[in-house]
Amino acid sequence: MGSDVWLGEFEQLVLWTLVRLRQNAYGMAIRRNLEERTKRSVSIGAVYATLDRLEDKGLVTSRPGEATAERGGRARRYFRIEAAGVKALNDSRRVLEKAWHGLRPAPARG
Amino acid sequence: MARAPTRTGARMTEREMFDRRMTATLRRLSTRKELVRKWKLDRALWSRWGGKRQAAIVQAIIDTAYRSVMTGDRASLTIFWTLHQVARDPLYLRRIIGEPPPDLPRMVRSELRTEPPRTAEFLLRLLLPAHQRQHAIGDLVEEYRVHVLPKFGRARASLWFWYQAISSAAPALGAHFRTVLKLTALFKAADWIRRIGV
Numbered sequence: 001m002g003s004d005v006w007l008g009e010f011e012q013l014v015l016w017t018l019v020r021l022r023q024n025a026y027g028m029a030i031r032r033n034l035e036e037r038t039k040r041s042v043s044i045g046a047v048y049a050t051l052d053r054l055e056d057k058g059l060v061t062s063r064p065g066e067a068t069a070e071r072g073g074r075a076r077r078y079f080r081i082e083a084a085g086v087k088a089l090n091d092s093r094r095v096l097e098k099a100w101h102g103l104r105p106a107p108a109r110g
Numbered sequence: 111m112a113r114a115p116t117r118t119g120a121r122m123t124e125r126e127m128f129d130r131r132m133t134a135t136l137r138r139l140s141t142r143k144e145l146v147r148k149w150k151l152d153r154a155l156w157s158r159w160g161g162k163r164q165a166a167i168v169q170a171i172i173d174t175a176y177r178s179v180m181t182g183d184r185a186s187l188t189i190f191w192t193l194h195q196v197a198r199d200p201l202y203l204r205r206i207i208g209e210p211p212p213d214l215p216r217m218v219r220s221e222l223r224t225e226p227p228r229t230a231e232f233l234l235r236l237l238l239p240a241h242q243r244q245h246a247i248g249d250l251v252e253e254y255r256v257h258v259l260p261k262f263g264r265a266r267a268s269l270w271f272w273y274q275a276i277s278s279a280a281p282a283l284g285a286h287f288r289t290v291l292k293l294t295a296l297f298k299a300a301d302w303i304r305r306i307g308v
């Protein structure tokens with residue numbers, strides 16, 4: 001019972017962040033959350049490129065938010081994970097768990 | 111005998127009184143050595159004031175003020191007046207950050223500015239896809255103002271913004287470059303076909 005959509009590692013991380021942030025998922029919050037949890041540098045360009053791709057696949061939706069003074073009057077864009085996104089995320093997890101089942105990687109001898 | 115009216119007491123504005131007092135204080139510091147000693151003393155007095163960013167701004171204000179005194183610039187009084195306002199009302203600095211009063215010298219105004227580097231912002235505007243531009247730049251500006259600038263100060267925050275701009279624009283730049291390469295290859299092929307007369 002496989003999903004139609006196969007997610008890359010970064011796509012999974014972004015979807016997982018959307019689940020975590022719920023209503024407050026917009027560019028800056030997603031980028032900061034990803035950096036804090038993965039301990040690696042994430043650019044805002046990469047986040048938006050991935051979110052656009054996920055939106056094209058129908059896994060997330062976005063809506064414009066409010067413009068604030070700190071942002072120089074620019075509007076936020078809030079993202080939300082859709083049912084298809086949750087399913088794709090769960091399917092990816094199941095596939096990975098299956099692949100890892102009974103496997104303990106060790107350095108090759110000889 | 112009636113004395114000639116002088117501009118003292120209630121007739122003088124608070125600013126004028128401050129200017130007079132400050133001029134007298136500075137005049138008393140006759141040698142350069144004494145002036146530098148007062149400069150260091152003021153720096154030490156203000157070193158633990160406010161947060162890291164606010165303390166850095168105040169130190170910059172003090173430095174600019176004393177440099178102006180040394181060069182005989184009258185703008186120093188305006189800068190000392192700003193410092194006086196900060197001492198009197200701790201929220202004053204917070205109020206003028208981002209919107210410094212127009213009579214402040216350029217050096218102090220630039221310390222109080224909260225705009226990210228303009229060239230980096232222009233680079234993002236130029237290279238990011240149109241539908242992402244407004245939101246992505248807004249996100250970076252918000253993070254710069256709310257999180258990075260108060261924590262790291264202006265110099266490091268500017269570096270941070272440049273790093274973010276370059277790392278965000280690089281993939282877009284690569285895509286533009288690939289398009290140019292493809293078009294060039296296409297024109298070369300067309301030219302080659304034309305030459306051999308196919």
